[in-house]
Amino acid sequence: RKEVEQDPGPFNVPEGATVAFNCTYSNSASQSFFWYRQDCRKEPKLLMSVYSSGNEDGRFTAQLNRASQYISLLIRDSKLSDSATYLCAVNMYTDKLIFGTGTRLQVFP
């Protein structure tokens, strides 16, 4: 089993749709969880930290499910500009982050 797994997609959704991504992780002792956004041929940019109580920032909501060892990212009212790859990152055994392979989102008009 991979340490951090994501569905690679692509997820093709119309503008205005709600879309959700999940990311599973293998280490039950992991403490730090993040979602990053990566545009084509650019570096990853931190989107949100994921806290035990959940985290909301505008149209984006991130949640953590420790029992089932996954984190989720919900995007409401999708915009064309949300088209990107979304990477989840989890710390594993040490403070370094392990990244998933990313989920591609394509929002169409």
Place this chain on the structure above:
Amino acid sequence: DTGVSQDPRHKITKRGQNVTFRCDPISEHNRLYWYRQTLGQGPEFLTYFQNEAQLEKSRLLSDRFSAERPKGSFSTLEIQRTEQGDSAMYLCASSLLGRGRNYGYTFGSGTRLTVV
């Protein structure tokens, strides 16, 4: 600009040559990381430093790879005797770890290496 900067942005080299990349982290960050990313994959961990101490190296990092962070400021990543399989984007990131809490990384723009 107070972000993470990497130099060069692009590097094309012939197989067998040595290359060195530089990373300047955000000045108040105490941790510096190197990752490698290939098309369709997430960033893969290579190594990281806390101040000048190299705390961990991935098994992916063969003995052709070496990283340094003299004086705990900028870092260099050197690849000796490059191979075509080394072609990738090399990403540097820095973070502030305080009170055991990880605040997430800030990445530089990366160095794209092409080995021909």
